Amino acid sequence: AQSVTQLGSHVSVSEGALVLLRCNYSSSVPPYLFWYVQYPNQGLQLLLKYTSAATLVKGINGFEAEFKKSETSFHLTKPSAHMSDAAEYFCAVSDGNNDMRFGAGTRLTVKP
Amino acid sequence: GAVVSQHPSRVICKSGTSVKIECRSLDFQATTMFWYRQFPKQSLMLMATSNEGSKATYEQGVEKDKFLINHASLTLSTLTVTSAHPEDSSFYICSARDGGQGAGEAFFGQGTRLTVV
Numbered sequence: 355a356q357s358v359t360q361l362g363s364h365v366s367v368s369e370g371a372l373v374l375l376r377c378n379y380s381s382s383v384p385p386y387l388f389w390y391v392q393y394p395n396q397g398l399q400l401l402l403k404y405t406s407a408a409t410l411v412k413g414i415n416g417f418e419a420e421f422k423k424s425e426t427s428f429h430l431t432k433p434s435a436h437m438s439d440a441a442e443y444f445c446a447v448s449d450g451n452n453d454m455r456f457g458a459g460t461r462l463t464v465k466p
Numbered sequence: 467g468a469v470v471s472q473h474p475s476r477v478i479c480k481s482g483t484s485v486k487i488e489c490r491s492l493d494f495q496a497t498t499m500f501w502y503r504q505f506p507k508q509s510l511m512l513m514a515t516s517n518e519g520s521k522a523t524y525e526q527g528v529e530k531d532k533f534l535i536n537h538a539s540l541t542l543s544t545l546t547v548t549s550a551h552p553e554d555s556s557f558y559i560c561s562a563r564d565g566g567q568g569a570g571e572a573f574f575g576q577g578t579r580l581t582v583v
Binding site for chain 2: 388390395396397398399400403444446453454455456457458459461
């Protein structure tokens with residue numbers, strides 16, 4: 355069975371600073387990996403996904419993530435944080451079936 | 467991208483009554499939909515996988531008689547919380563995957579905030 359671990363339930367950065375949200379996965383088969391963002395009282399919106407093509411994946415809103423098989427990681431980054439990036443971020447993993455499992459989430463706070 | 471519509475967005479009901487939540491895929495067919503429950507400031511907990519034309523697959527610890535799921539068509543799945551109690555108050559989210567298994571991303575409804583009083 356696959357799973358993901360998000361290190362850090364809460365990350366706080368200053369506006370304009372680098373954003374780094376960590377995600378490590380466990381999967382017995384080559385995984386498909388996803389990052390989603392959730393704003394208060396809303397569903398989840400896909401930021402980006404890794405599907406075994408390029409290891410560096412670019413997503414919406416300036417976010418990107420790099421798949422590192424040797425480290426079983428798929429960390430999410432953004433060079434310069436914006437106030438509007440404050441939200442909950444979820445990493446998810448899927449195997450070849452329909453099942454998708456989510457990490458515990460990381461709440462990003464952006465300080466002015 | 468594909469759209470999943472969930473209704474209602476908010477519902478308040480009395481203890482002991484039942485509440486139905488609808489999840490529709492608007493521009494694609496979803497043979498499988500997923501129902502999640504989310505507690506405040508926590509992650510999504512998969513409750514069940516809804517399969518069109520067959521019985522839902524429930525996760526361990528989820529009461530199937532409590533949370534009734536029906537997936538009568540390729541675009542509609544419903545979750546009915548039966549005999550609701552205050553502890554059932556939560557945020558419920560549905561999702562559907564487009565583009566097949568594995569690599570297909572999941573599209574989420576906007577969620578339903580259920581409050582049982």
